[in-house]
Amino acid sequence: MPAGLVISAPASGVGKTTLTLALARAWRDRGLQVQCFKSGPDYIDPAFHAAATGLASVNIDSWAMDRATIAHLVGRGADADVVLAEGSMGLFDGVAACGVSGTGATADIAEMLGWPVLLVIDPSGQAQTAAAIAAGLRDYRAGVRLAGVVLNRVASPRHEDLVRRALADAGIAVFGALPRHAEISLPKRHLGLVQAEEQAEIGSLIDEAARFVSTHVDIDAVLRSAAAWSPQPAGNGLNVTPPGQxxxxxxxxxxxxxxxxxxxxxxxxxxxxxxxxxxxxxxxxxxxxxxxxxxxxxxxxxxxxxxxxxxxxxxxxxxxxxxxxxxxxxxxxxxxxxxxxxxxxxxxxxxxxxxxxxxxxxxxxxxxxxxxxxxxxxxxxxxxxxxxxxxxxxxxxxxxxxxxxxxxxxxxxxxxxxxxxxxxxxxxxxxxxxxx
Missing domain, CATH: 3.40.50.880 (Class I glutamine amidotransferase (GATase) domain)
Structure with missing residues (x-):
């Protein structure tokens, strides 16, 4: 039975994609089959997911898609060991008006599928306040369950200790902390990341990210935090009409x-x-x-x-x-x-x-x-x-x-x-x- 997990954050630009790719590649290197998805309409990240896992990734979107379509799409993870859904923007960020099955927020997908959320928190310029943000996200919506936190861009061991202590006091697990000076980054352009198919070195970049994250994050504990998941019947399949034969x-x-x-x-x-x-x-x-x-x-x-x-x-x-x-x-x-x-x-x-x-x-x-x-x-x-x-x-x-x-x-x-x-x-x- 696959284990499902959502990777999210308080905001964009915190490191969700890098962590998703690193975890996916690290688990794949251990012999696990990893299936990724992208919550929301971002069209670039799925190609990076495929480069990390060897399996095609697709978008799942609560504003544009009904539950049957989402169930059909995530059903491809039925034979995987781990299923990762990378969020977009902040965990609860969507549009004001509800669409077909939600507002487009990552939280919609987490609640719909019953997968816990792994938060990426950037505590730059903060210490205990980072714990307050994580606790607020944990408690904001009853149907969304928090697995724990990975800290990104930590300034020093003292900084890490202050944030870890505050999160422990709030009852929030910390799976690891990534130091600021060793940040792994992917090339960007005006619509976001340069697409995976345009990067000859994408494999080595993901390998480097996997090594870096495996050094600083307890990836076994992250895996244990994922929820056992039984895919639901997909109904009539995709709601897609081809434009021609x-x-x-x-x-x-x-x-x-x-x-x-x-x-x-x-x-x-x-x-x-x-x-x-x-x-x-x-x-x-x-x-x-x-x-x-x-x-x-x-x-x-x-x-x-x-x-x-x-x-x-x-x-x-x-x-x-x-x-x-x-x-x-x-x-x-x-x-x-x-x-x-x-x-x-x-x-x-x-x-x-x-x-x-x-x-x-x-x-x-x-x-x-x-x-x-x-x-x-x-x-x-x-x-x-x-x-x-x-x-x-x-x-x-x-x-x-x-x-x-x-x-x-x-x-x-x-x-x-x-x-x-x-x-x-x-x-x-x-x-x-x-x-x-």
């Missing part, structure tokens, strides 16, 4: 993101997926009946994409007779032009009139609920789609017919409506699930 999927460093559960759902429904690389000037498979351009980092490769006329001409020819859909970065490439951070405009495919710019960056972040005004691949007009938007581009022009009425998690209407023209459609949000 044969899908041409753009896949390279510029188009690197699509939620893993979406691809699994497409394949489970019988769809065939063929990949092509716009950066290598490739065109979509001529046998495909739909083309999908995921998000990624087109702004870092805009010059190459603009120069790759075979790709652009091939995509235009494909769109004359068959649907093409782009998400976020893919949406930008379907547009007329993309201005990079240096203020240089690059011509894109022109299937839509969208003009975007990174010259004046502005963060767009949050859940999205879209009601389609017209069909898009895999979904009919009137469908309610749940997704997540995260980018720094600014819309200069969005002249085409809106694809949807889009609301944020508070219910407010937003300007990023998506677009449609001919067989081309696009959205700034990344699709997670459809309301049924």
């Amino acid at each position: 044969r899908i041409a999927l753009a896949r390279d460093a510029a188009f690197s993101f699509v939620y893993p559960h979406m691809l699994e759902g497409w394949r489970a429904a019988g769809a065939e997926i063929s990949t092509f690389s716009p950066l290598a000037d490739e065109t979509p498979d001529a046998r495909a009946d739909v083309c999908w351009l995921p998000g990624g980092y087109p702004e870092l490769h805009a010059g190459t994409l603009a120069a790759n006329t075979r790709f652009r001409d091939g995509l235009r020819a494909f769109a004359e007779t068959r649907p093409v859909h782009g998400e976020c970065g893919g949406y930008m490439v379907l547009g007329a032009g993309l201005t990079d951070a240096d203020g240089v405009r690059h011509e894109m495919t022109g299937l839509l009139g969208l003009e975007t710019s990174f010259a004046k960056r502005r963060m767009h972040l949050g859940y999205r609920l879209a009601e389609l005004a017209a069909p898009m691949p895999g979904h009919q007009a009137g469908a309610r789609l749940r997704g997540h938007e995260f980018h720094y581009s600014t819309i200069v022009a969005q002249p085409d017919t809106p694809l949807a009425v889009v609301h944020d998690a508070t219910g407010a209407v937003i300007a990023e409506t998506g677009s449609r023209r001919g067989h081309a459609t696009g959205t700034f949000f990344h699709l997670i699930a459809e309301d049924r």
